[in-house]
Amino acid sequence: MNPFTYARAADVDDAVQLAAGSQAKYLGGGTNLVDLLRETLERPTALVDVTGLPSAIEERSDGSLLIGAAATNTAVAEHHSVRTRFPMLTRAISAGASAQIRNMATVGGNILQRTRCNYFYDHAGSRCNKRSPGQGCDAIEGANRNHAILGGSPSCVATHPSDMCVALVALGAVVHLQSTRGTRTLPLTDLHRLPETSPDQETFLKPGELITAVEIPALPFASDSTYRKVRDRASYAFALISVAAAIDVKDDIIQDVRLAFGGVAPKPWRAWNAEAALKGKPATLENFCVAAEAELSDASPLRDNGFKVALTNRTMVAVLDALVREKNGGSNP
Amino acid sequence: MPQTLSINGTDVPLPDDPRVSLLDLLRDHLQLAGVKKGCNQGACGACTVLLDGKERILSCMALAVQYEGRKVTSIEGLAANGTLHPLQQAFIDHDGFQCGYCTPGQICSSIGMVEELRRGVPSHVTDDLSAETIAFSREEIQERMSGNLCRCGAYNGIIAAISETHAKAVR
Structure with missing residues (x-):
């Protein structure tokens, strides 16, 4: 690790002041950043500890939840309202990392965690445009079984590793931001950048901006939502692919639907095309398949990850079918 | 100060x-x-x-x-006045280790796991997220202890030690 100073922020105003005008990084639970510091992939001159900032989970009168960005992953997953009103979020968090890591990791840090692409980490032996802009990418023609099939570019095919974020984008979460220049909000779907020609630029955050909270708007039909993660071992592994889903069916017609994919793209992937293909249609397996194809027809599989296209398709269809069957007491006409 | x-x-x-x-x-x-x-x-x-x-x-x-x-x-x-924590003794009784390298982490982790179960924190294998109490099962232990690797493969002994020590406390 390179040397850095350390300061604990007393409140949000203090945090953004402490981080202003230096090569500072905000530090949450450290479960990703400490590793990146150790590997010298991150070389800040100052760390501003934001774990003491607001972490409450507030139920608001409009039915939304406001989650302080310093809330731990465990605190969110175990919160009664999250479990009962937005179960896909509890399912997603519980499917990620290990209990120890979930106890440490914060919501803000989870959103801003960096890819686990092996070529990104291998600074001694591999080229990586994300780590060293312009160097080239060894993943595109390398061992890319875990890499992106959607949203990648000739510069980078690394995936965003979060499970939590997949549920959050499906739920239409809005991120609250603050810097010395003021506050603003941003839909989580608009926070992460696709790599295009600058994979080192991973978000649309401005210098010094801090995630202070995440807002989940009311979504009544999310009370039956779920998250399904497919991985190489039963626990404690990153997703090969994952699907977050909620569906609202009345008289066999899909009134509304939310879908997002993990493990397939450089950002948590809201499946807008699939959603559009489903709205107003009968909730049939055939329509689920058509919608999955609408989302995945743009997929660009690499040498080792072509399986993800079919796997994402099948998992999305299976999850929607299971949700509809559950509501119908076991049958999907 | x-x-x-x-x-x-x-x-x-x-x-x-x-x-x-x-x-x-x-x-x-x-x-x-x-x-x-x-x-x-x-x-x-x-x-x-x-x-x-x-x-x-x-x-x-x-x-x-x-x-x-x-x-x-x-x-x-963990030991108090020279007496092993019950879980330490249970790991010995059930051969919950071979080389012992992972054991301190396994024991601390399982103490934390029991507290999470007591609090009702759901896991990846918990069926009913709305339930306030979680059944203490082998499957729950396996999932909740997945962050502690044992390359000797003493998992059966580890699960037996945890089950014996904590099943009653949780119920």
């Missing part, structure tokens, strides 16, 4: 260098070598310690300075 954190009931000063992990503080500065450095990157669980006696964390990913004023318990802090 010096800045301190409590390790097994004793206040110790924070390291001057903020780069020192809680793991290195314990092992290299305080000679508490029970806590183990396995992967040093959050993948194996050998460095698991308890915060405030009940919250399991990975000391390798923790900068010691972040834990100012907190109470940290390592494996050395």
Whole structure:
């Protein structure tokens, strides 16, 4: 690790002041950043500890939840309202990392965690445009079984590793931001950048901006939502692919639907095309398949990850079918 | 007033260098070598310690300075007056280890796991998220202990030790 100073922020105003005008990084639970510091992939001159900032989970009168960005992953997953009103979020968090890591990791840090692409980490032996802009990418023609099939570019095919974020984008979460220049909000779907020609630029955050909270708007039909993660071992592994889903069916017609994919793209992937293909249609397996194809027809599989296209398709269809069957007491006409 | 954190009931000063992990503080500065450095990157669980006696964390990913004023318990802090913690004894009784390298982390982790079960924290294998109590099952233990690897493969003994020690306490 390179040397850095350390300061604990007393409140949000203090945090953004402490981080202003230096090569500072905000530090949450450290479960990703400490590793990146150790590997010298991150070389800040100052760390501003934001774990003491607001972490409450507030139920608001409009039915939304406001989650302080310093809330731990465990605190969110175990919160009664999250479990009962937005179960896909509890399912997603519980499917990620290990209990120890979930106890440490914060919501803000989870959103801003960096890819686990092996070529990104291998600074001694591999080229990586994300780590060293312009160097080239060894993943595109390398061992890319875990890499992106959607949203990648000739510069980078690394995936965003979060499970939590997949549920959050499906739920239409809005991120609250603050810097010395003021506050603003941003839909989580608009926070992460696709790599295009600058994979080192991973978000649309401005210098010094801090995630202070995440807002989940009311979504009544999310009370039956779920998250399904497919991985190489039963626990404690990153997703090969994952699907977050909620569906609202009345008289066999899909009134509304939310879908997002993990493990397939450089950002948590809201499946807008699939959603559009489903709205107003009968909730049939055939329509689920058509919608999955609408989302995945743009997929660009690499040498080792072509399986993800079919796997994402099948998992999305299976999850929607299971949700509809559950509501119908076991049958999907 | 010096800045301190409590390790097994004793206040110790924070390291001057903020780069020192809680793991290195314990092992290299305080000679508490029970806590183990396995992967040093959050993948194996050998460095698991308890915060405030009940919250399991990975000391390798923790900068010691972040834990100012907190109470940290390592494996050395579990026995009371020379009597092993019941879980320590149960690991011996059930052959919950071979080489023993992962054992301090396994034991601290399982103490934290029982607290999470008691609190009703759901896991990946919990069917009913709205349930306030969670059944203590082999499947739940396996899932909840998945952050602690044992490359000797003593998992059956580990699960037996945890089951025997804590099943009644949870119910």
